[in-house]
Amino acid sequence: MNQPRRVVIEGQAIATLARAWDALAGALDLPAHFGRNLDALHDCLTGDVPGPLVIEWRHWRATEERLGQGVRPMRETLEEAAATRDDLEVRFPD
Numbered sequence: 001m002n003q004p005r006r007v008v009i010e011g012q013a014i015a016t017l018a019r020a021w022d023a024l025a026g027a028l029d030l031p032a033h034f035g036r037n038l039d040a041l042h043d044c045l046t047g048d049v050p051g052p053l054v055i056e057w058r059h060w061r062a063t064e065e066r067l068g069q070g071v072r073p074m075r076e077t078l079e080e081a082a083a084t085r086d087d088l089e090v091r092f093p094d
Contacts, residue, residue, distance in 0.1 A: 004052035004089070011059035015066055020074060028055070038077045045078070051087030060092040 007027045014020050021036040030044050055078060057063070063071055078090045 002052055004054045004087070005050075006054045006056065009055070009057040011057055011061075011063035014063050017067055017070055020063065020067065020071055024074075038073055041074070041077050042081050045081035045088065046084055049088075051085060053087065054089045054091065055082075056091045056093065058093060061094050 009023050009027055014023055024030070024041065025034055025036070028044070028049055031048055034040055034044055057075070057078075060075070075092065082088045082090045
């Protein structure tokens with residue numbers, strides 16, 4: 001298996017939900033048609049984004065403190081997509 005590509009999201013730099021979507025879209029090089037919603041994120045992660053891939057969202061707690069529970073479904077979608085692929089891992093170290 002190839003060495004996984006590592007994508008890092010710096011959670012302490014994310015102050016809005018729009019910036020969280022921007023960070024993911026940019027880091028993952030998501031296609032222009034990416035709709036910035038949970039269904040589109042799941043579809044891209046399970047169909048468009050090549051692996052092997054490790055997504056590391058650093059300082060998740062800082063993101064959640066700023067954005068509240070509204071960002072929680074984004075984390076759940078990342079974890080659900082990783083559960084469907086052997087070549088995708090998501091990490092949330094603090």
